[in-house]
Amino acid sequence: MKKCLLCHKPYAQNENSCPFCGFEPEQRQGISLFAPELAAEGANFKSTAFSYLAEKEEKSFWFVNRSKLIAYFLHSYAKNMKNFMEIGCGTGYVLSCIHKEFPHIQLTGAEVFTEGLKFAKGRLPNANFLQMDARKIPFVEEFDAIGAFDVLEHIKEDTVCLEQIHTALRQNGIFLATVPQHPSLWSSSDEEACHVRRYERGELEKKLADAGFQVLRSTSFVSLLLPVMYLARRLNRTKPTSTGPRAHDELAPHPIVNGTLSLVMSLERAGIQAGLSFPFGGSRLVVARKSSPSV
Numbered sequence: 001m002k003k004c005l006l007c008h009k010p011y012a013q014n015e016n017s018c019p020f021c022g023f024e025p026e027q028r029q030g031i032s033l034f035a036p037e038l039a040a041e042g043a044n045f046k047s048t049a050f051s052y053l054a055e056k057e058e059k060s061f062w063f064v065n066r067s068k069l070i071a072y073f074l075h076s077y078a079k080n081m082k083n084f085m086e087i088g089c090g091t092g093y094v095l096s097c098i099h100k101e102f103p104h105i106q107l108t109g110a111e112v113f114t115e116g117l118k119f120a121k122g123r124l125p126n127a128n129f130l131q132m133d134a135r136k137i138p139f140v141e142e143f144d145a146i147g148a149f150d151v152l153e154h155i156k157e158d159t160v161c162l163e164q165i166h167t168a169l170r171q172n173g174i175f176l177a178t179v180p181q182h183p184s185l186w187s188s189s190d191e192e193a194c195h196v197r198r199y200e201r202g203e204l205e206k207k208l209a210d211a212g213f214q215v216l217r218s219t220s221f222v223s224l225l226l227p228v229m230y231l232a233r234r235l236n237r238t239k240p241t242s243t244g245p246r247a248h249d250e251l252a253p254h255p256i257v258n259g260t261l262s263l264v265m266s267l268e269r270a271g272i273q274a275g276l277s278f279p280f281g282g283s284r285l286v287v288a289r290k291s292s293p294s295v
Contacts (some may be wrong), residue, residue, distance in 0.1 A: 003140040004166075005034060010140045018084055025130075025138075031117055035133035039114045050116045054091040062222070063251065063264035066283075067097040069221060070149065070176060071289050072273050074098065077216060078174040081105055081144035087134050087165070088112070088151030092120025092127075099124060108143070110134070132169045145174040150283075152204070153179050162211040171291045175213060179204055181220065181284045187233040201279070204286055213288035215239050220281025224268045225261060229282045235251035276294040 001010040004018035009269050017024035024033040033039055057063040074081070080103055086095050087108035099107060107127040108122050132138060134148070135157055146165050152158045165175055180190070181199045190198060205215050224228060232250070252258065272278070 001142055003138050005136055007137050009122070013142065018126075024150055028114065031114065031121075031129050031131055033114070033131045034138050035112060035136065038112050038133055039131050048115075050113070050119055054093070054119045057091065057093040057275050059255075059258065060072040060252045061258050063093060064280065065262065066178060066221070067094050069285060070094060070147065070178070071097060071101045072218045072269075073176055073217065073285070074145065074174075076272055076285050077176075077289075078145040079172070083108065083143055084145045084147070085110060085139075085143045085168070087137075087146065087161075088154075088155040089120055089129075090116045092116075092123040094125060094147070094149055095120065096123045110137075110195065129163060134161045135164060137168045139168040141168070141170050143169055143173060145169075145176070147176045149176075149178045151179065152177060153197055153199070154193075157197050158197075158205055159211065161193065162207055162213070166212050166290055173225055174216075175208075175288045175290070176285070177204065177288075178221075178283055178285045180282065182280070182282070185230060185233045185282060189233065199284060201284075202286060208286065208288045212290065212292040214291035215286060215288050217277070217287040218284065219277035220279060220284050221268060221272065222265070222283050223278035223281030224264050226281055227269055251285065 002015065002052040003010050004014055004021060006023040007018060007021040009018065009020045011019055025034050026036050027033070041129045041192055071100055081102070084098060084105055087110050089095055089111050092109055095107055095109050098291050107116070107124060109124070109127055109129045111117050111120065112131065112133060114131050117131065121129055134151065134155060136225050146169055148165070152161060155161055169175060180195065181201060183198045183200065208215055253261070
């Protein structure tokens with residue numbers, strides 16, 4: 001069901017406006033805007049990065065292997081889902097990968113910046129897209145599964161987001177998240193990407209439990225490459241920051257380097273899919289189930 005952001009009452013999904021108070025989100029180019037004041041730009045991301053990401057994602061060692069991990073865990077924990085929402089869907093790359101694996105489910109992409117949704121709609125014309133603030137999700141018990149992939153680290157109030165996600169999931173619904181971890185890896189790359197944190201080991205799992213989730217699986221990834229990543233981050237700590245599109249260059253290196261890194265991550269991914277859980281790594285992937293009433 002939808003949830004009115006004005007009077008906070010739930011109402012039917014097929015209703016365009018709240019039957020209780022009359023609230024109706026602004027419409028722009030076929031997209032509902034639930035937080036129009038944030039749609040253009042904000043401190044937690046630079047909308048100019050979307051065109052750059054749309055060009056690089058499909059070949060990047062990191063984006064490709066992360067998406068394959070996400071698809072694997074959806075098959076493992078939510079194979080019977082009828083619908084899925086991605087929070088912070090960006091250019092729609094992950095959603096397009098999920099569509100290939102689950103062609104018959106209903107997909108919803110949510111993004112705070114309308115610039116990203118332009119690319120996402122081009123990739124997935126039949127998906128539902130909306131502009132929203134992840135701290136104010138306009139749904140209650142609507143989705144079988146929700147994902148937030150490298151999103152929570154951009155938001156100061158991440159615990160509020162987790163509570164909102166919990167409410168938007170159906171009972172026993174599945175939540176997948178990826179986040180950067182280890183504050184010791186903090187560098188200008190995090191500043192360029194507008195991160196507000198890198199997660200401590202175990203931090204996200206505790207916040208999920210506090211929000212009413214049961215953690216089903218947690219593993220680091222970018223683990224075999226951690227020494228290389230640590231050295232690169234140490235060198236970059238004194239590098240001047242940039243908030244332009246090229247802030248994500250480390251995820252799209254020279255093709256030869258990219259191929260080598262992709263091979264290493266493929267081996268690591270095979271280990272994770274075989275049941276290994278890495279304690280340390282540049283990123284963490286957590287799968288959790290809504291196991292208690294909405295908080």
